[in-house]
Amino acid sequence: MANIEEVEQARSRIQNIIHKTPIVHSQSLQEKWGRRVFFKAEHLQKTGSFKIRGAANAVTNAVSNGATLVTAASSGNHGQAVAYVANELGISSVIVVPTDASPAKVAAIKAYGGQIEYCGTTSAERIPHAKSLANQLSGVYIPPYDHRDIIAGQGTVGLEMVEQLPDAEFIVVPVGGGGLISGILTAVKAKRPDILVIGAEPALANDTALSLERGEITAIGPTETIADGLRTSQPGDLTFPIVSELLDGLVLVEEQEIIEAMRDIAARTKQLVEPSGAVAAAAIMSGKAGAPGQTIVAVISGGNVDLPRFAGLLNAAETK
Numbered sequence: 001m002a003n004i005e006e007v008e009q010a011r012s013r014i015q016n017i018i019h020k021t022p023i024v025h026s027q028s029l030q031e032k033w034g035r036r037v038f039f040k041a042e043h044l045q046k047t048g049s050f051k052i053r054g055a056a057n058a059v060t061n062a063v064s065n066g067a068t069l070v071t072a073a074s075s076g077n078h079g080q081a082v083a084y085v086a087n088e089l090g091i092s093s094v095i096v097v098p099t100d101a102s103p104a105k106v107a108a109i110k111a112y113g114g115q116i117e118y119c120g121t122t123s124a125e126r127i128p129h130a131k132s133l134a135n136q137l138s139g140v141y142i143p144p145y146d147h148r149d150i151i152a153g154q155g156t157v158g159l160e161m162v163e164q165l166p167d168a169e170f171i172v173v174p175v176g177g178g179g180l181i182s183g184i185l186t187a188v189k190a191k192r193p194d195i196l197v198i199g200a201e202p203a204l205a206n207d208t209a210l211s212l213e214r215g216e217i218t219a220i221g222p223t224e225t226i227a228d229g230l231r232t233s234q235p236g237d238l239t240f241p242i243v244s245e246l247l248d249g250l251v252l253v254e255e256q257e258i259i260e261a262m263r264d265i266a267a268r269t270k271q272l273v274e275p276s277g278a279v280a281a282a283a284i285m286s287g288k289a290g291a292p293g294q295t296i297v298a299v300i301s302g303g304n305v306d307l308p309r310f311a312g313l314l315n316a317a318e319t320k
């Protein structure tokens with residue numbers, strides 16, 4: 001299991017690559033939601049999401065073991081993060097994306113210096129391809145969440161939060177494959193075991209909720225939640241034991257609540273947040289996580305949504 005020493009070590013490894021992100025607060029949003037809420041602003045992170053923390057830790061480690069090439073299977077935030085970090089560290093990256101990947105995402109990966117390789121439409125096709133490419137090219141495959149270096153890197157979000165907001169009582173984190181929340185749990189429960197840590201998942205992608213209920217890793221079918229960073233079908237072999245042991249609770253949010261949270265955050269704090277990035281905030285806004293009077297921190301995990309999609313989601317919600 002990942003431990004606090006690994007998170008501390010990750011912090012010193014990645015500090016020159018990543019931003020230490022601010023905590024954002026809005027009095028007007030606090031009044032509207034009736035909650036003393038703060039946001040850990042990972043949408044302001046380099047490459048637009050926290051994924052660069054784990055990627056920076058894993059790729060730095062691979063480079064110190066002699067790697068000159070890394071591969072990943074993701075057209076989203078993980079793919080962008082791995083391409084960016086590889087380029088910063090002066091090595092090559094090959095990012096395997098689905099044949100129907102959006103041109104904007106492909107362009108972002110290329111702009112960060114990643115080579116694109118198209119493969120299939122499912123992660124079940126892409127992951128083996130990225131692994132075998134790594135083998136063929138004597139490179140290292142970098143997974144998105146189920147890896148000690150990734151978990152430790154994401155844990156640096158937790159270290160920063162407890163230092164930046166020592167009076168925090170309640171932390172809410174979005175859950176996909178569980179790398180982010182496992183890292184945060186590892187850091188926060190070591191430093192401040194008194195702080196409650198709650199996960200938030202879209203009701204349409206409730207694999208971790210189901211797995212916790214059944215006490216074993218449980219997969220769900222394909223999901224179309226707008227929170228595309230949280231569409232993983234099941235928790236990881238390394239992340240699930242951490243979540244099972246340390247998590248204080250998990251809440252589910254509806255699609256409409258995610259959109260409302262995105263809208264409120266934009267209107268009141270002037271921040272642009274992607275759907276996955278708004279899931280923890282939606283849990284607080286809807287009253288499912290955190291009580292009045294508590295000092296609550298929501299992790300805003302990413303901001304990579306283009307303006308037409310952002311506008312489209314808000315408009316579709318208005319006309320419902």
Ligand SMILES: *Cc1c(COP(=O)(O)O)cnc(C)c1O
Nearest residue numbers: 077176177178179180229301302
């Ligand atoms: C990947 C991602 C998540 C989920 O992180 P996991 O480590 O897979 O649980 C949440 N939000 C955004 C924006 C992401 O890119």
